[in-house]
Amino acid sequence: MNISLENIDKVSAVLTIKMEKADYADRVEKALKDFRRKASMPGFRPGQVPMGLLKKRFGKDITAEEVNKLLGEKLYAYIKENNLNILGEPLPSEDRQQDIDFDTMEEFSFAFDLALAPEFKAELSGEDTVDYYDIQVDDKMIDGQVKMYTQRAGSYDHVDSYEAKDMVKGLLAELDENGNTKEGGVQVENAVLLPEYMKNDEQKAVFNGCKVNDVLVFNPNKAYDGHDVEIASLLKIKKEDVPAMTSDFSFQVQEITRFKEAELNQELFDQVFEKGTVTSEEAFRNKIKEILAEQFVADSDYKFILDVRTYLTNKVGKLEYPDAFLKRFMRVSNADKGEKFVEENYDKSIEELTWHLIKEQLVKAYGIKVEKEDLIATAKNITKIQFAQYGMINVPEEMLDNYANEMLKKQDQVESLVNRSVENKLSAALKNVVKLNHKEISVEDFNKLFA
Incomplete structure (x- = not known):
């Protein structure tokens, strides 16, 4: 086997590997014997297929496989042993690679284009x-x-009357055009509201100063400017049903809770x-x-x-x-x-x-x-x-x-x-x-x- 490297310029080279039959014959013979032990063909018991028949049927493919294995081993061994700093991977040469025919050829020549890393020196010192x-x-x-920690460790306290940012919980009930609870209308138990985040100031004001057990009347559609996700979530209805839901609702306040940040004390520390x-x-x-x-x-x-x-x-x-x-x-x-x-x-x-x-x-x-x-x-x-x-x-x-x-x-x-x-x-x-x-x-x- 002959391996040679030709530098085309400072950053390009062609690596040529010439292979004779003696270089790969033993490998092919061993591969054929290993294949024979497992081969099964009609008319023959496993492991008893004549070698001549196997060579005729599979010799070309096995030779190609073993030659390519040997080629890969020698290619990368040469690169490693000669400390070639290549970029990417070797590619078959577009100009020098000859056609390979495993049916008629016993000697092969393989040419690979290599990209070589440019030579330079990267140095730093105290002058840089x-x-x-x-x-x-x-x-x-x-x-x-600090605020993040006090909020994370904060708690909700029950209070009697509502202030901005409080959370209210209660019974929601759809009303008819006369202001009475609508028969078969939407009702939601334990509905939770944060009035401060309503988009309509008039509807938000309905909750100002309310107390536990108060019954309020507001319009969810107006309160959230028809936003389907928020309204559907509050009323437990489908988003596609939101546009038709324009009714007023009564809201019986059952609970008011107020968030209280944790104190800066030893427990928080x-x-x-x-x-x-x-x-x-x-x-x-x-x-x-x-x-x-x-x-x-x-x-x-x-x-x-x-x-x-x-x-x-x-x-x-x-x-x-x-x-x-x-x-x-x-x-x-x-x-x-x-x-x-x-x-x-x-x-x-x-x-x-x-x-x-x-x-x-x-x-x-x-x-x-x-x-x-x-x-x-x-x-x-x-x-x-x-x-x-x-x-x-x-x-x-x-x-x-x-x-x-x-x-x-x-x-x-x-x-x-x-x-x-x-x-x-x-x-x-x-x-x-x-x-x-x-x-x-x-x-x-x-x-x-x-x-």
Whole structure:
């Protein structure tokens, strides 16, 4: 077997593999013997089909299969042994690949087009300056978090008379044109209303100052401006029946409840954080500030990596790529999407490829490796942030472990965790290499950077 590589230019090459019968004969013979042991044909017992008959019937297919297996093994072994940094996958050469006929040929020549990664050096040092955004946690944000916790831990108290935002429960009954309960009309027991959210101010005012046992008259259709979803839900009717439902309804108030936010006391502190770790309102607010600041570090690091990407891409400059090959590879990989897809997405794919190659160099230069423990830590951190968004700070470690293990069972999530872990480690490493141009910024202005 003869394998040769010819460089067409700096980023293109042709790999040729010439194969003689002696290279694959033993493999074909073994494959035929293995096939014979399992083969079953009319007139012969299993395993007793004459070899000559098998060769005549199946020899061509088995030879083709074994030659292709050997070809794949030698192709990728050569690429690995010679440290060829290829882009995409080898493709049969459009110019040099000869026709193959397993019926008449015993010697074969296979030619593959290769795309080689461009040579460049991505380096950073203390002379390189990159912006780093320090997101500020202000009192308004802390107030918002405090309110979220007090509302989450709040309760509903029974009251005697209605005020705005109270919830009322009672008996709804459809009325006829004379204002009497309509025979066979719609009735709903334990109907729940939040008058404050009615769209019609006149109907909303019907409930002002009402008390338990009062009987009120209002029109649901007017109250909700004919909105079918809200009216159907309230009256327990089908949405298509809403337009015809224009009747007034009586509402006998049976219960009025008012939401009361939880007090800022030790009971709330212990609900939100580990018991005893916070013992005052000041400490509660400081702890919230600390957690928010910690969460924002991940956002700042993400923006930092994006800025490093832009900085290094500009520093490296425009790289040479084998455009014809890469477009061909995109067409093969996205055969169902057509030529238009390739033309519309090629430039973007080159941007991503350039960053991928730069990142590969950085990861190697700084010895970044991702172990299973890193994936678990990243998964747990993502889970903690997600829980924190819903006000759950003191999440048990066992629950975090369970969520992390579930994420690791899904291949697409594993790939995402690997990328996130690599970028986390890369960010930590590069922050100690480049000069950071710290910029204080509000969360609102920080979010505008991504608009």
